[in-house]
Amino acid sequence: KAGVTQTPRYLIKTRGQQVTLSCSPISGHRSVSWYQQTPGQGLQFLFEYFSETQRNKGNFPGRFSGRQFSNSRSEMNVSTLELGDSALYLCASSGTQVTYEQYFGPGTRLTVT
Amino acid sequence: TQLLEQSPQFLSIQEGENLTVYCNSSSVFSSLQWYRQEPGEGPVLLVTVVTGGEVKKLKRLTFQFGDARKDSSLHITAAQPGDTGLYLCAGTNTGNQFYFGTGTSLTVIP
Numbered sequence: 001k002a003g004v005t006q007t008p009r010y011l012i013k014t015r016g017q018q019v020t021l022s023c024s025p026i027s028g029h030r031s032v033s034w035y036q037q038t039p040g041q042g043l044q045f046l047f048e049y050f051s052e053t054q055r056n057k058g059n060f061p062g063r064f065s066g067r068q069f070s071n072s073r074s075e076m077n078v079s080t081l082e083l084g085d086s087a088l089y090l091c092a093s094s095g096t097q098v099t100y101e102q103y104f105g106p107g108t109r110l111t112v113t
Numbered sequence: 114t115q116l117l118e119q120s121p122q123f124l125s126i127q128e129g130e131n132l133t134v135y136c137n138s139s140s141v142f143s144s145l146q147w148y149r150q151e152p153g154e155g156p157v158l159l160v161t162v163v164t165g166g167e168v169k170k171l172k173r174l175t176f177q178f179g180d181a182r183k184d185s186s187l188h189i190t191a192a193q194p195g196d197t198g199l200y201l202c203a204g205t206n207t208g209n210q211f212y213f214g215t216g217t218s219l220t221v222i223p
Contacts, residue, residue: 056210102158
């Protein structure tokens, strides 16, 4: 099986712009979660989608949004970018609803200047 | 407040030494996982433990889930430079909420 893929791998944006990141989960996985990882804050949960519905949400402002399509692919959008949004954004898919084992993509490195 | 606290936060050891990383919580978890992450990449799942007192071995790595399912440990025997990375525990609590630990950064010096 192919792993989780994320595009793009690297992105440079200017403060105030918006950005969309894409994630394709492992085939058959219906749960997709997004995380933000920074050196100071570690791995922070953004949200989880299951069957096109947001099932869980972390403590991030409304500028961060996401969606999931019928083929389980997911996108994450950040509007009005701030310098503090610079981070590695990780997507993970899960095929279990009990242990929530997560399979991660390589991440998108976003730099906001 | 982090639900899953890992210790130590940083660890630098010589090749061949043994080490233990701890993952502690005041909450009960129905399952717990360990991941390893290398710089610039996503975390990779190492193991899942679900039963209190459970011990799993993966080559030189030994994982244990506490009897009360509130804590876990990862023991590495004869560490090698390839073990270098960020080790993360993660768990699902009895309310089906999923949490990651604070992380332990391990450096193994050749």
